[in-house]
Amino acid sequence: MTDLSLLQQITDYSNRHDPYPLYARLREKPVHHDATGPYAVGGYHLVRALLHDPRISSERRYRTVPDTAVSGEQGDDTGGVLPPNFLRLDPPEHDRLRAITNRPFGPPHSPHRVDGMRGELKTIVTDLVDALDGDEIDLVERFSYPFPVTVICRLLGIPREDESRFHGWADTLVATLDPLPGQDATERDRSAQQARIELGLYLNGLIEERRKTPGDDMLSQLAVGDGPEGRMSSMEVLSTAALLLIAGHETTVNLITNGMLTLLRHPEVLERLRADERLAVPLVEELLRYEPPVQMIPSRTPITDIEVAGTTIPKGAPLWLVVAAGNRDPKRFADPDRFDPDRVDIQHLGLGSGIHSCFGAPLARLEAQLALAELARRLERPRLVEDPPPYRTNAVLRGPRQLRLAIDGVRR
C-alpha cells in the first residue's frame, strides 16, 4: 500500500469503503500531482472555482496526456457508437442540447414536470416496499435499483410492457461501469456492445413511433419538440436518451443506498425521519454533501496552461475535481465529517456546479426523499448485516454493490 501514490490509493478498491481519510490528505496541497499523471484538486473553494472556469473543457479531444491512474475512461456509456452526450461536450453544443433536453423537463417551459410525478413516484415506492418479504433483504437489488429505472422509463415514455427489457439492457450497461476484478473483460464488452445495439434499435423504433404520434413523455418531446434551439438529430436524441438512462439512475441507486447505510449508522436520525418525513428534505441535502454518489469529476482538461494556487496545470493534462473531498473541507464546513441533517450552511458540491451541474437534480432529490422517508417509516427494526457493505469497484460513482438488511417485517 505504501508503494501506491495517493491517487492510486484513492482508486484502490481496498479503500473504497472509506476514502475520506485519503481525501483529507489530498486537501493538504491545493493541487496534487504525482507520477500517475492527473492533477487532482480536493479543496472546496478551488474545486468550485474550477467547475466555473471557461478554460477547462469537458471534451475528450483536448486530452494530450494519458490518465494512467484509473483504468479506462469513466462514464463512457455510449462506447463510441453514439455522438458524445452533453455531459461530454463544451458550449455552444452543450448549451444547445441541454436547453432542448430541459424544455420538456424543467422550468421555465415545464415547471411542473418533476413535481407532477410525485404521486406516481410514491406509488412505485409503495409497491416496491410492499413486495419486500423475508427477514433479510438486499436493498440494492430489491429497491434502490429497480426504483430509478422504473422512474426513468416512465419519464422517457417507455411502455410498461417493455420495462423489463429496458431493465435488462440497463443492467448490462451499468455493469460495464463497474468492472469486477477477475471478470472476463472480452465477454463483458461483447454483451455490453450487444445491449447498446439492442437498446439503440429499440429507442430508435420508439422515436420513430413518437415522431408520428407524439405523447407528452420526454422522448416524444425530444423527437418532435422545437424551440429557438432547434431540433435534435435522431442520433442526438439517442445519445441524450442513453445519457438520461445511465446518469439518471446509476447515481440515484447510490444516493438511496448510501442514504440508508448512513441512516442505519445514525439510528437517532432514522428515528427522527420515521417520526417526521419532512426531515427528508434537509437530510438528502446533507447526504449529498456527506456521501455524494459522484465522488469526483475526472474528465476535465485545461485548454491552456492554467495557474492554480501556485501550480501550473498544463494544457491537455487530465484534471480531477474531487467533489467528495471538497464536501468535507474543514475550511468550508464546520465539523465536516459529522453527518448533521440540521446543518443550515449546506452549499455542497454533490450535484456539481457550473454548466454541467446535475441535470436531473430535482428528480434525484425527490426520488431520494420519497424513498428514504418510506423506508424509514415501513421497515421494522432494520439492521445492517455487514458494515461496511461490499462496494462497487468504481471510484467515481461510488456506492455499495449490496446492502443486506435484517428486518423484522414491513409495516403495512
Place this chain on the structure above:
Amino acid sequence: MNGDGWLEQLRREGRIVIVGASLAGLRAAETLRDEGFTGSLTLIGDEPCGPYDRPPLSKQVLLGMASAEHTALPRRRELDAHWRLGSAATGLDMAARRVKLADGDEVEYDRLLITTGVRARPWPHPAEAALDGVFVLRGRDDSAALERRLAAGPRRVLVIGAGFTGSEIASACRERGLAVTVAERGSAPLVGALGGVIGEVATQMHLDAGVDLRCSVTVTALQGDAAGRVRSVALSDGSTVDADVVVVSLGAIRNTDWLAGSGLGAGPRGIACDAGCRAFDVRGIVTDDVFVAGDVARAPHPLFGYQFLSLEHWGNAVEQAQIAAHNMISAAHDRRPHLWVPAFWSSQFGVNIKSVGVPSMGEEIMVTQGSLTGRRFTAVYGHQGRVIGAVTFDHGRWLPFYEDLIQRTAPFPPPFPTMDPPKEGAGPRPAGFPDPSVPTHGPTVTVSGYSPADRTVAFTPGRA
C-alpha cells in the same frame, strides 16, 4: 464606564430601532437576534404590510403568474420585535437619539439602523402624473394595480424609460400580447447600466418581441381626456403615441427626505457611510450609533477606487444588512467590512441577464464567450487595464469565474483563451456608456467656515 461593559449592556438590554421594514430591515433584525441581541427591537415601516419581495413585482406578478399579495419574504427565524408598520419616520434627532414618526410619536434608540430604501421617481408634472392610467412600479400595490389594468386589455401601453424595470415591464406586456411603446432618452435600452454594445443587443430583443421602441427621445407631456384618463403621450421628436396605460420607469429616488436637517450625511444619492455601515454626518465625520444598509446606503468600495457606491441590488441589501447588524453590536476590533462585489440579475424577453462588478465603470468591453447575436454570451468590462465588471446573457453559470477575476483585479483584456470563443470575434472595443458629463441628480456640496471648529458642509440638492 468601560467600553466593553457598555457593549454588553447594549447587547443585553439596549434599544435598537430599524427604520425601513423591507428586505434589508428584516434581514438585519434577524441577524441581530441570531447574534444574541436580546434588547428591544423596533421596526418602523411606512407601508402597512410586512416585508415582501420585490423582484417578482415586475416579472411574474405582471404576467399574472403570481399574486402581489403572495410575495411576503420568508422569515428565517422568530423575531420578537415591535413592528410599527404604516407609520413613516418623519425626522431624526441625533443628539437626543430619537426617531420622529408621522403619527407624532417618538422612539428612542441606542443604535439606529436606516434601511429606508428608494421609491420610484414620479412623473415630474403632478397633474399629468395624477391622470388615471399612469403608473409607477416599486411597491406591491403598484404592481397589483398595474397588473389589473394589463389584465383588462389596454389598447397600448407606453413605458417611459428602458432601464431594467422598464424593459421587464415591456417584456411582460408583450408576453401578454399587449401593444407596447417604449420611450427611452438614451440611445438604447439598458445603455446606462451596460453600455452601448450591450444596448444594441437589448434593442434587438425589444424589436424582435414586437416592442415599438423609440430611443433618443424624451416624453414631453402626458395628455388626458375630460374624464381624467390618460389618452396619449407627446414625444420630443414631435410625434404622439396613443396609449391608455403609461408606466413611468425613470429610476428611483432615495428615501432620505425625512432626514433633512438632521445633520446626517443624507441627500438624493443616499446616506454616506463607511465600509462598516456607519453613517457619516454632513461634515464627513463617521457616527458611531447610526448605521445604514441597503438601497439607501452609499459606501466606499476599495475594489472600485474607494468610490461611494449605492446599489439597488437585492443581494447587496441582504449582505449589507447582515454586516450592519453585526457591527452595531460588536466592538471596534470585531467589526467587519462590507466588501460585497455588486451583482444583479434581470429577466426579460425570455433572456436571463446577470452582472457582477461595476460595468458602468468600464471604458471597454470584450465578449469572451458565446455570441452577441445569439443572445447567449459573456462579456467583460475593462477599466484602466483591469477587469471591472462582467455581464452574461443566458450564461450565468460562468459568472463566479468572472467575479473572481474582478476580485483579483485581473488584467484587461483577459490574456487567455476560453472554450466557446466569441462568434463575432474577440478583442476589446469601446463599451459605449453615455457621456458622464450629462447632468445627473447629484447634489452640490459647499463648505463654509474657517477654523476646524466652525467649518460646516451644506447640501444643495441637484436638479432632478
